Amino acid sequence: MDFDFTDDQNSLRDAVARWVEKGFGFERRHALAKAGGATRAVYAELAELGLTGLAIAEAHGGLGFGAVEAMVVMEELGRGLVNAPYLHGALVAPSLLSFAPAELQAAWLPKMASGEALVVLAHQERAARYRLDQVTTRATEANGAWTVTGAKSLVPAGDEADAFLVPAHTAQGIRIFLVERAACQVRGYPTQDGARAAEVAFDNAPAQLVAENGLVELEGAIDVGIAAVCAEAVGLMERMTALTVEYMNTRKQFGVTLSTFQALRHRIADVKMQLELGRAMSYYATLKLGEPAEQRRRALSQAKVQIGQSVRYVGQQCTQLHGGIGVTDEYVSSHYFKRLTMVEMQFGDTLHHLGEVSARMQDSAGVFA
Amino acid sequence: MDLNFTDEELAFRAEVKQWVAENLPADLSHKVHNALRLTRDDMQRWARILGSKGWLGYGWPKQFGGPGWNAVQKHLFEEECAMAGAPRIVPFGPVMVAPVIMAFGSPEQQQRFLPGIASGDVWWSQGYSEPGSGSDLASVKTRAERAGNKYIVNGQKTWTTLGQYGEWIFCLVRTSTEGKPQTGISFLLIDMKSPGVTVRPIILLDGEHEVNEVFFDNVEVPAENLIGEENKGWTYAKHLLAHERTNIADVNRAKRELERLKRIARAEGVYDDLRFRDQIALLEVDIVALEMLVLRVLSAEKSGKNSLDVAGLLKIRGSEIQQRYTELMMQAAGPYSLPFVHEAMEAGWQGDFVGAAHCAPLAGTFFNYRKTTIYGGSNEVQRNIVSQTVLGS
Numbered sequence: 137m138d139f140d141f142t143d144d145q146n147s148l149r150d151a152v153a154r155w156v157e158k159g160f161g162f163e164r165r166h167a168l169a170k171a172g173g174a175t176r177a178v179y180a181e182l183a184e185l186g187l188t189g190l191a192i193a194e195a196h197g198g199l200g201f202g203a204v205e206a207m208v209v210m211e212e213l214g215r216g217l218v219n220a221p222y223l224h225g226a227l228v229a230p231s232l233l234s235f236a237p238a239e240l241q242a243a244w245l246p247k248m249a250s251g252e253a254l255v256v257l258a259h260q261e262r263a264a265r266y267r268l269d270q271v272t273t274r275a276t277e278a279n280g281a282w283t284v285t286g287a288k289s290l291v292p293a294g295d296e297a298d299a300f301l302v303p304a305h306t307a308q309g310i311r312i313f314l315v316e317r318a319a320c321q322v323r324g325y326p327t328q329d330g331a332r333a334a335e336v337a338f339d340n341a342p343a344q345l346v347a348e349n350g351l352v353e354l355e356g357a358i359d360v361g362i363a364a365v366c367a368e369a370v371g372l373m374e375r376m377t378a379l380t381v382e383y384m385n386t387r388k389q390f391g392v393t394l395s396t397f398q399a400l401r402h403r404i405a406d407v408k409m410q411l412e413l414g415r416a417m418s419y420y421a422t423l424k425l426g427e428p429a430e431q432r433r434r435a436l437s438q439a440k441v442q443i444g445q446s447v448r449y450v451g452q453q454c455t456q457l458h459g460g461i462g463v464t465d466e467y468v469s470s471h472y473f474k475r476l477t478m479v480e481m482q483f484g485d486t487l488h489h490l491g492e493v494s495a496r497m498q499d500s501a502g503v504f505a
Numbered sequence: 506m507d508l509n510f511t512d513e514e515l516a517f518r519a520e521v522k523q524w525v526a527e528n529l530p531a532d533l534s535h536k537v538h539n540a541l542r543l544t545r546d547d548m549q550r551w552a553r554i555l556g557s558k559g560w561l562g563y564g565w566p567k568q569f570g571g572p573g574w575n576a577v578q579k580h581l582f583e584e585e586c587a588m589a590g591a592p593r594i595v596p597f598g599p600v601m602v603a604p605v606i607m608a609f610g611s612p613e614q615q616q617r618f619l620p621g622i623a624s625g626d627v628w629w630s631q632g633y634s635e636p637g638s639g640s641d642l643a644s645v646k647t648r649a650e651r652a653g654n655k656y657i658v659n660g661q662k663t664w665t666t667l668g669q670y671g672e673w674i675f676c677l678v679r680t681s682t683e684g685k686p687q688t689g690i691s692f693l694l695i696d697m698k699s700p701g702v703t704v705r706p707i708i709l710l711d712g713e714h715e716v717n718e719v720f721f722d723n724v725e726v727p728a729e730n731l732i733g734e735e736n737k738g739w740t741y742a743k744h745l746l747a748h749e750r751t752n753i754a755d756v757n758r759a760k761r762e763l764e765r766l767k768r769i770a771r772a773e774g775v776y777d778d779l780r781f782r783d784q785i786a787l788l789e790v791d792i793v794a795l796e797m798l799v800l801r802v803l804s805a806e807k808s809g810k811n812s813l814d815v816a817g818l819l820k821i822r823g824s825e826i827q828q829r830y831t832e833l834m835m836q837a838a839g840p841y842s843l844p845f846v847h848e849a850m851e852a853g854w855q856g857d858f859v860g861a862a863h864c865a866p867l868a869g870t871f872f873n874y875r876k877t878t879i880y881g882g883s884n885e886v887q888r889n890i891v892s893q894t895v896l897g898s
């Protein structure tokens with residue numbers, strides 16, 4: 137039992153933090169969001185740092201790092217409010233492609249590692265909400281070639297991606313396919329958190345089989361995504377709390393700083409509570425990713441329930457503590473608030489995961505249960 | 506980063522688990538698992554069993570006869586005891602006053618007092634709170650006036666937990682009124698059989714006699730019972746309070762009580778009611794998160810790399826969780842938490858209780874546990890402390 141980071145992990149954290157400090161100030165972020173949220177150029181800069189290959193095996197040109205390194209990077213990207221499709225392209229998609237046949241891996245993973253290709257998971261369907269087994273998109277095989285027909289929604293960075301990983305129904309159940317963007321109809325739009333998403337339609341689009349045991353592998357990929365947003369949320373919450381503390385120590389009302397009012401002091405103490413509980417459960421999420429599916433799924437849902445409560449409390453209360461400036465577009469904290477709010481709804485919201493925890497409940501519970 | 510305990514830690518856990526299984530009397534674990542009333546004899550029997558193994562002072566260093574365990578080992582010991590249904594160690598002797606005697610007492614005081622604490626033979630009480638003090642501990646008014654080689658003590662302590670059984674009491678007393686309130690306080694050990702000491706029960710809202718008022722009327726205390734220096738007691742007390750707060754998260758007991766909540770919910774037919782079940786699920790998440798926070802503290806203590814200043818958070822969250830599980834148990838019983846039968850909390854009681862036997866103690870425990878957010882520095886005082894750390898002022 138050990139929650140210290142290694143020197144290498146600390147260096148990785150510093151490298152990301154330095155890039156954020158130098159190259160991703162709030163003005164740039166704000167301008168990118170205002171221009172529609174396209175961030176492929178930012179993704180390319182992360183690639184220059186080697187980060188897009190973080191989770192990809194060295195044999196395919198990646199770094200072959202593990203879940204803790206992914207958490208470290210996500211924390212820093214969160215702290216810097218970096219709106220690039222990093223968790224989708226560099227963490228979730230590689231985890232799914234690792235189940236693909238060797239030639240498909242060889243065709244895509246090196247390009248993904250270098251950042252030349254952006255591949256994202258396109259699993260959301262209109263009526264499914266957070267249920268992963270609700271899939272109406274269909275895939276059919278003819279003469280050894282697959283095609284996909286259907287539609288996916290809210291695909292992250294959908295109009296900037298080169299290919300999609302698409303869960304589709306087949307005669308053998310749900311399977312995962314890779315479909316190139318050129319074969320799809322894509323309609324992109326900006327999102328509340330300064331990024332982009334897209335509606336993607338497939339009409340007999342040529343597809344390549346990635347994973348046969350589709351639902352199981354999809355669940356695994358979603359858990360990778362949950363751990364990543366939990367870590368991102370920790371960075372976001374930490375920075376938003378720091379901004380709020382700074383504000384409380386400088387802003388004066390009735391002739392004294394906000395930090396002198398006990399009602400506000402107690403509020404920031406509760407914010408700290410939610411931040412630390414969130415961080416504890418982010419560690420838990422990351423360190424449980426390697427467990428057998430049943431324990432992993434329960435743990436990741438538990439983590440998402442905590443993070444969901446934490447982001448809601450920290451985001452809303454830090455906005456309140458800022459007063460009017462907190463609800464303006466020009467001030468940075470409102471952008472943290474918007475991203476924190478969207479985190480709750482990503483990969484299943486609090487109520488959804490509470491239902492999962494409830495359904496998977498055992499007689500004993502605890503970190504090692 | 507690694508979530509798992511080391512092989513050595515797991516071997517240690519297995520050793521403790523086996524010893525507890527072999528030595529914890531079944532009648533005691535039955536009472537604990539069912540929240541039945543524990544007598545003085547029950548509590549002291551377990552203390553002496555632990556004492557004979559050298560584990561009552563489980564946090565003690567080897568030089569004072571303790572096992573010299575590290576933070577993780579202490580945690581594992583607490584967890585195994587809690588999960589097995591062992592009575593809580595009454596903390597006033599081994600957990601609270603002993604570390605103060607070790608850190609600030611004279612060698613003579615250490616030889617005189619520590620053996621009786623380690624064996625479980627001598628029952629200690631805590632004399633901190635006073636009628637006017639609440640969470641403002643430095644406002645201590647009980648006076649100790651030096652007269653030759655003794656102190657004459659006059660005043661009153663209150664909320665003295667299990668003081669009706671106490672043989673000795675460690676007290677904060679005022680020895681000076683000059684300067685800041687904190688600077689005139691001394692730490693005094695008082696024999697409760699001394700003439701002039703009177704203990705009166707305070708009956709709590711659950712009808713139980715758990716706490717007391719202790720009156721001191723011209724009580725003569727030998728000066729050799731002063732710990733450390735006169736007027737330095739506040740420093741020693743803070744040392745002790747630090748010990749009180751890290752234990753107060755009590756996450757191991759919460760895990761055991763969560764299991765009991767599920768048993769009660771099943772028996773009462775609400776376990777499969779999704780609206781109720783979700784409340785258990787939320788509590789389960791809270792408990793896992795608290796356990797992770799505790800493990801982070803232990804890891805930081807073990808490696809010494811990152812200090813983690815979260816004692817206030819542990820106290821706040823731990824106490825809120827304790828209140829929540831007692832509340833959910835009561836709500837699981839629903840209307841059958843209404844009857845109030847004092848005797849139903851005795852083991853082996855065969856009377857006629859309306860509702861299932863497990864319902865009898867639930868409301869009482871819920872009412873009793875309102876204390877947890879009040880004692881040990883109220884949660885509002887804890888928020889003041891946390892906010893100081895966060896805001897830096």
